Amino acid sequence: MPLSQQIGIDKDIMQKLPAEVVQRQLFIFNGISLMLLVIGLISAVSATVYSLILFHQWFIAIGVGIFIGMVVFNLYRLFLMTGLDLKGSTLAHYHIKHENLYKEHNLHQLEGTAYQHPDEILKGWAQAAKDKLRDKISINPAAPRNAFTIAVRVFVMALLAVIFANGLEILMFSQQINLALAELKPILQQQPNDWTYTHILTPTANEPFILINANSLLLTFDTLAAGLGKWKLLLDVMVLAIYMIPLLVIYRSTEIRHGAYVQELALHEISKTTYHYLITQKYCHIFQEQIKGLKLEFRKYDHRTNKGAAAE
Amino acid sequence: MNQEKKYFNISQLLFWALIILLIILSIVKSDLGLFNEQQLSRRYLLDDSLNRIALQEEQEREEAEKEEDNQDPNSVIKRTWKWESFDGKTYTLSFTISRKAYESAKQTRLKSPQNEGCWINMFRHDRDGLKDMVDGYRNIIQEQKLDYRTAMQMVVSSAQNFDYTYITNQQEPCRNIRDGNGQKPTEDCKPKPYPYGCCDNVAPWAVYSPLEYAVNGAGDCDTKSLFAMTILKYLNMGFDAEMLMGDVEAGRHAMLGICVPNPPHRNLSVRDMRSGKRYYAWECTQRNNASELGAPVWQMFKNWEVVPIR
Numbered sequence: 001m002p003l004s005q006q007i008g009i010d011k012d013i014m015q016k017l018p019a020e021v022v023q024r025q026l027f028i029f030n031g032i033s034l035m036l037l038v039i040g041l042i043s044a045v046s047a048t049v050y051s052l053i054l055f056h057q058w059f060i061a062i063g064v065g066i067f068i069g070m071v072v073f074n075l076y077r078l079f080l081m082t083g084l085d086l087k088g089s090t091l092a093h094y095h096i097k098h099e100n101l102y103k104e105h106n107l108h109q110l111e112g113t114a115y116q117h118p119d120e121i122l123k124g125w126a127q128a129a130k131d132k133l134r135d136k137i138s139i140n141p142a143a144p145r146n147a148f149t150i151a152v153r154v155f156v157m158a159l160l161a162v163i164f165a166n167g168l169e170i171l172m173f174s175q176q177i178n179l180a181l182a183e184l185k186p187i188l189q190q191q192p193n194d195w196t197y198t199h200i201l202t203p204t205a206n207e208p209f210i211l212i213n214a215n216s217l218l219l220t221f222d223t224l225a226a227g228l229g230k231w232k233l234l235l236d237v238m239v240l241a242i243y244m245i246p247l248l249v250i251y252r253s254t255e256i257r258h259g260a261y262v263q264e265l266a267l268h269e270i271s272k273t274t275y276h277y278l279i280t281q282k283y284c285h286i287f288q289e290q291i292k293g294l295k296l297e298f299r300k301y302d303h304r305t306n307k308g309a310a311a312e
Numbered sequence: 313m314n315q316e317k318k319y320f321n322i323s324q325l326l327f328w329a330l331i332i333l334l335i336i337l338s339i340v341k342s343d344l345g346l347f348n349e350q351q352l353s354r355r356y357l358l359d360d361s362l363n364r365i366a367l368q369e370e371q372e373r374e375e376a377e378k379e380e381d382n383q384d385p386n387s388v389i390k391r392t393w394k395w396e397s398f399d400g401k402t403y404t405l406s407f408t409i410s411r412k413a414y415e416s417a418k419q420t421r422l423k424s425p426q427n428e429g430c431w432i433n434m435f436r437h438d439r440d441g442l443k444d445m446v447d448g449y450r451n452i453i454q455e456q457k458l459d460y461r462t463a464m465q466m467v468v469s470s471a472q473n474f475d476y477t478y479i480t481n482q483q484e485p486c487r488n489i490r491d492g493n494g495q496k497p498t499e500d501c502k503p504k505p506y507p508y509g510c511c512d513n514v515a516p517w518a519v520y521s522p523l524e525y526a527v528n529g530a531g532d533c534d535t536k537s538l539f540a541m542t543i544l545k546y547l548n549m550g551f552d553a554e555m556l557m558g559d560v561e562a563g564r565h566a567m568l569g570i571c572v573p574n575p576p577h578r579n580l581s582v583r584d585m586r587s588g589k590r591y592y593a594w595e596c597t598q599r600n601n602a603s604e605l606g607a608p609v610w611q612m613f614k615n616w617e618v619v620p621i622r
């Protein structure tokens with residue numbers, strides 16, 4: 001299964017495009033799919049690290065990791081695919097309001113006669129309308145976008161990036177964090193019944209520490225931040241950039257925003273709707289005729305009569 | 313490559329470059345020294361709301377360390393010590409030492425003869441330089457109306473307050489030092505919790521003068537004992553304090569010797585054959601021993617002698 005299918009790209013939609021255009025579009029979406037898979041994997045690993053500190057059990061941690069990884073992958077996929085809109089394309093005029101297409105191609109006039117034609121003919125008309133529309137496509141690259149929806153997506157992904165960056169850094173520097181905690185332990189041990197020593201740095205009998213020798217996420221964060229210093233900011237920015245790049249590509253690359261796939265997808269949807277519009281006209285007429293042929297008699301009884309009949 | 317294609321290609325390249333960089337960083341992180349675990353425990357204790365180390369004291373110590381960078385010979389070095397004594401009270405002592413006296417103390421140490429001659433030289437030299445500090449101790453004793461025994465405990469506990477620091481010379485560098493657990497000290501010459509710090513190349517006899525200890529707070533058995541003895545002698549409270557030297561199971565050792573009536577223990581004491589006085593040993597490297605005169609921490613106590621410092 002091609003990678004691009006993982007994010008919902010249907011290559012059959014691009015049948016009528018030149019081979020090199022299809023190849024390039026598939027290359028792009030395969031690349032984006034791979035990026036999303038890597039981001040999902042980073043999120044899964046990071047969530048596993050967090051779960052290990054909280055639950056001290058591999059089984060639960062891996063389960064949580066896989067779940068969170070899939071949630072992030074699908075959330076990102078949703079953000080990307082719903083970000084592919086027709087702002088700046090002439091197709092938007094028809095995609096938002098299909099009646100514009102029907103009017104332009106005089107399809108309203110077929111309302112009384114559509115039943116006379118087989119389905120294939122209707123499909124052909126819809127297809128012909130689609131092809132005419134393709135020839136009319138023009139793009140305005142400077143068309144404004146909805147800044148609010150972009151900001152929401154960027155904010156959500158940035159928040160996730162920073163959260164999962166910490167998990168990744170904990171994994172990277174687990175040995176160093178454990179060394180620092182080991183240095184802290186004998187100092188705290190000197191105090192009788194020290195709470196941090198007893199509850200945070202001492203494992204319970206049935207749950208030995210895994211990865212980080214502490215029960216506390218906060219203490220782990222503190223140790224990580226204090227140990228890394230300014231390097232933490234750099235690592236956070238690196239992970240943030242990794243999470244932001246696919247979103248940035250979708251919104252900034254004209255190859256994707258106004259690319260052949262987006263236009264073809266819109267044309268496909270318009271043509272499907274047009275065909276179903278014609279089919280609906282046809283079968284509406286046929287069913288009306290059939291109902292008339294049944295010679296059903298609908299009578300209207302007054303309220304009292306109905307009541308009396310019911311009483312009998 | 314046209315402009316349109318460029319954007320995706322560069323973004324993709326950047327994405328994979330960052331991933332590869334992250335992988336490389338996670339492999340070579342130790343070599344690059346990205347994570348500095350040194351002093352993390354200290355920082356934690358400073359930040360902890362249950363604060364086991366007085367934050368103010370630590371900040372003052374940090375400020376004092378910065379001050380030390382000021383190399384003007386006419387400048388003064390300011391220090392504030394805060395510690396808990398045997399009576400459970402916390403004492404604070406602020407004092408100044410002139411940089412000239414500090415540098416002179418260093419020079420005196422470097423020119424000192426071996427063993428007791430070295431201690432005597434430093435003891436004699438540091439009298440003037442430590443005047444402000446000794447006056448500070450005297451003020452505490454007067455203001456708090458301490459009897460001689462509580463005053464003695466107050467002075468010794470101040471010397472014990474700093475964490476143990478190994479002091480070494482060229483014959484036995486820090487890198488060769490291991491404690492009973494095989495632990496190597498850190499080579500940063502600062503009093504710090506275990507694993508302890510270590511001061512390298514303290515020529516010639518691996519001991520700091522009392523004045524240097526007052527400034528740095530780094531010391532092992534003889535440095536701490538010499539400091540406590542010097543202060544007690546200069547306070548002149550009516551009892552004798554001397555240096556004791558001998559063997560314990562850990563090797564050659566130095567302790568503070570106190571000649572007081574009715575000491576709490578009699579097993580660790582040394583008689584001075586010249587004066588006939590008995591000096592009771594007080595371990596200065598351990599903070600707040602349970603016993604007033606220091607718990608008898610050593611099982612073996614052989615070849616001990618009193619080293620009179622005049």
